[in-house]
Amino acid sequence: MTNKSREQLYNFQKSTELFSRAAEVIPGGIYGHISPILMVPGLFPNYTYHAEGCRYTDVDGNEFIDYECAYGPMILGYKHPVVEEAAEAQRKLADCTNHPGEIMVELAEYMRDLIPVADWVFFAKNGGDMTTYATLTARAHTNRKKIITVRGHYHGIAPWCTAIGHGGITPEDHLNILTVEWNDIEGLRKVVKKYRGEIAGFIATPYHHPTFKEQVMPLPGYWQEVESICREEGIVLISDDVRAGFRLHMGGSNEYFGFKPDLICFSKAMGNGYAISACVGQKELMNAASKVFATGSFWFSAVPMAAALATLKELKRINAVEKMEKMGSMLMNGLKEIGNRYGLGITISGPYAIPFMHFTRDPNMYLSQIFCAEVSRRGSLLHPSHNWFLSAAHEEKDINETLNHAEEAMKVTKDYVDRKAVATF
Ligand SMILES: Cc1ncc(COP(=O)(O)O)c(C=O)c1O
Structure with a gap:
């Protein structure tokens, strides 16, 4: 729908009222990465009512074509029938009991065969469970303490990877954490030289996606250099593929960028919204991995495992990676064209399946x-x-509809610039 008058524009009254109620009983109301404080108050939805395919409806009854995809987990479309059927079949048998189901072994075997780096697979619930587990495995394997990270990373909420300044984080939490800049091989060499023999692992995302900033792809040869430094120095190379996993390559985003980590962390998209994460690794690390103490009340639940197996098989069957790239390219190039037409330059960053503007x-x-x-x-x-996310449920008609919304929105944005109601540089 285009050319909406002001009266036809969505309002978010119920979302706003619910958030006020929430703020009385829930610290922060809605916390973390989905907090509404990152957006203009009253102009975005805060609460979901219903979701299907690539669309959802908020509590005010407004429908959205979704380019956040639950911040990554939705990849085949909300309520995808193949995934729901597999989850329902498992639910009828058992979910959270005293033991895992047979499905845990089936899923591990499937992922071992799907992902070239994987000789073994360890399951949990959230991405952060796995990034912490991977660093502990690196320490157990090397008998060393220090972990190198990249400035501006996000690996979850554990104290070792949460910035000082956030509530409850102390400098001691970061005693063994070293930081280098993204794409800076010389910086990495310096740190490795300074702490030779003390570094257990290097953890990074396959490409750099800091919040608020442009996404940055690896420079040509970057990952290959990192890999060879890690091999020479006995440092465990960890790819945090929680955000990008299964959107760039079914075998892990490292395959897309041409490198072989020792450990890969997955979560988000692997269960199409069901709570599950995995760390996969090479066989040399299996012994160390088994020595890390890691578990959780819900980590063996069978329903998310059935959903994950169905999700991975379906993604492969329909070649979802190619579809997301195509839809993302259509969206981003369309936005760029609209921006140019209104004299507002637009920079696109990151891969088309996980783009940003x-x-x-x-x-x-x-x-x-x-x-x-x-x-x-x-x-x-x-x-x-x-950053945004595409899914395999986005079709050309959805992208065209969004580009119509964008055309109208660009007109309004240009008007702000022309009236000098907002500073540009
Ligand atoms: C790259 C990366 N690593 C780790 C995490 C943490 O995952 P979770 O929020 O599931 O714990 C995220 C979440 O956004 C992420 O993007």
């Missing part, structure tokens, strides 16, 4: 806030400060 003269991201809010009021969910 910045206005080129918008250092404080005001234009992004205005643009994404105006898109949201017309029926597409584009996040102003977090």
